[in-house]
Amino acid sequence: MKKIGIIKEGKVPIDRRVPLSPIQAKQVKESFNVEVVVQTSDIRCFSDDDYRNAGLEIVESIDDCDIILGVKEVPMDMLVPSKTHFFFSHTIKKQDYNRDLLRTILEKRITLIDWETLTNENGNRIIAFGRWAGIVGAYNGIWTYGKRYNLFDLRRAHECFDYEDLKTEFRKIKLPHIKIALTGGGRVTKGAMEVLLGAGIRQVTPYAYLNEKFNEPVFTQLNSRDYNRKRDGGEFQRNEFYKNPELYEGDFLKYTKETDILIACAYWDPAAPVLFKREDIIRDDFDIKVIADITCDIEGSIPSTKKPSTIDDPIYDYNPSDNEIEQALTDEGNITVMAVDNLPCELPRDASESFGNELVKSVLPHLLGSDEKGIIERATITTEGALTSKYAYLQDYVDGK
Template sequence: MNIGIIREGKNPPDRRVPFCPDQLKSLNERLGDQLTFVIESSPHRSYSDQEYVEAGIEVSDDISDSDVFFGVKEVPVSELIADKTYFFFSHTIKKQRYNKALLRAILDKNIRLIDYEVLKDDNGNRVVAFGRWAGIVGAYNAFWTYGKKTALYDIKRASECKDLTELKSELKNVQLPPIKIVVTGSGRVGNGVKEILEALNIPEVETHEFLHLYFEEPIFTVLKSADYNRRKADGGYDREEFYSSPEKYESHFLKFAEAGEMLIAAAYWDPEAPRLFKIEDINSPDFSLSVIADVTCDIGGSIPTTLRASNILDPVYDVERERGIEIPAFGSQTSISVMAIDNLPCELPRESSRAFGQMLEQWVIPALMEENSPILERATVARDGDLTLEFMYLKDFVDSEG
């Protein structure tokens, strides 16, 4: 099997890689008679072409003969090669409108799409993800944004830090007033967020304390779904019902928006689930959030102020409270500053790539050697010009106009 590592085609280019040079060298030594790897030349990767060459991996401008392609972010439609197998984050499975053309092209070109986001073990747990790194960088960026907004301190951009050690060292420059910070999510991403909050020595408090007590130091609370979702019928909550029938629930998040000044959103969101708040809610004098770091970056998703994704070069935009429209970053003292970078781990590309490659080595490479691997079958969104059974719910979305 010939495996090609594609050049990232999105603009600005993503600097992450699916595999580091030494990881491919190790795989070659173990599986060289079964798998061969070739790297599509790129000037943008955090690992240079030369580093792959020195590891004994072929680098070429043309890798079209490969059977299977590994990338990171969405592949531009013009670069898709028909009748091949692709691994990448497609951002289509939640019916993301901005990638409808991509999914149509995948079907038209008879491509087998295996989406990293749905690679899961037998218990339904994701096995390949950048989540921890998204949480780390997203939380760091929340405090970079707060420093810029308030002019209380100045720290480097995450992308200017050599590694995680330097990033955490930079946090010693953060000087916070006694603000209250809301965190949603307790999975990989949420744990990455907590890693930064703990590096800042910010205490965690229970939700009741967060809402009702005064503190003389900055504090944070981590919300579970039960803390801000309730059944429409009677105000109750049942975890199993919420995840199977989220449309039966409504949000009661506003009390946290009234108590907190910063929101770091790191919770997975089901498109059928309620949004945390409505865009018109931000115009209330009681709505106190002034910095929102949407690590999940679901456009039109759980956070209505996430009007669009931002990027590493231009990480923040503001949302005017009165009209709910975008204005320049830090353009008004009363507006909400939104950080919604959609490729956060790219700010620490070498370390996040290494961790990602280890997961691919553990889960995906063995599955590729297995006929009809259950892990790969479950994560196959499209094949033979059609959606697979599990993803047939996307058919109306693909066929719809607009």
């Protein structure tokens, strides 16, 4: 019988999310005929007693487990040799800060499966926290605007018990006749739209957003075609844009003249055009006052995102004249930036339950079954001390080149 262990999250700052809630862990145990144990932890959003009450065993060590499930990067001294580990490794883009982590995984002959690499036959991710990043990010953006202009006093998302509790704050939101631009079209964006619509903010088309005046707060959702254009004047083609973004140039400045809050949700390829540059910000017609950068690409498509912020200290000011970060809410000439890079952690119970549902439905049947669709195979980064063929491109990263 296979033995699955839920590891204690060891990364600092702490992450209270779990891959399986107590009820889901019990479901896995009963439905897949496997043993499930939970490493004791005092930081989870679900307590040890919650798991005990669901019939799960709480253990000090998970070294005897075949499969180990976690959320964030596992500290190198907590990695169990020769076992199968699932977690977000943040290595597939050759992130410098996790090179030693991947080296240790190889040295310990661990089979690493990254949640981010689990995809269906069409290459679409099948499990993610994106919706919750969007929900918390949009809420934080509204919270930031309220703080900047002393409009209302909302609880922070992490101070709420869960999403239903957070929704009770929506009635406190009283915005002036501002415009909010939302980039992207995926899970993150849909999560952000849930909050804006839930707060009673009306959605309008990009055309109306640019050309009409409103006596209420409104938002528009922008796809890539709305703010990128073909360099040669040809027609925008989405597949071409994602495959060859260098053929396009940015066309976002028309929105900066009409926007008070920017909520950035769209994935950005470094080869693609940026939304705007520092010199654009200091123009007289640049009106954006608050940026909620959910993507948190440091010095990427948005020049004011110069560092990530934290749940405890979520905002900072960007001084465009000097291209420097300053203390939040200090000067009206600054842009206030919200760039928390672990947003789903603010609603850990909901985020965990949503993630766990996808894990039970879309991943475990393949992991514990035949994997006929190759979902587990495609997502496996390392095994038996070597990179798999799909991820052989990481060898120079491992070698420090």
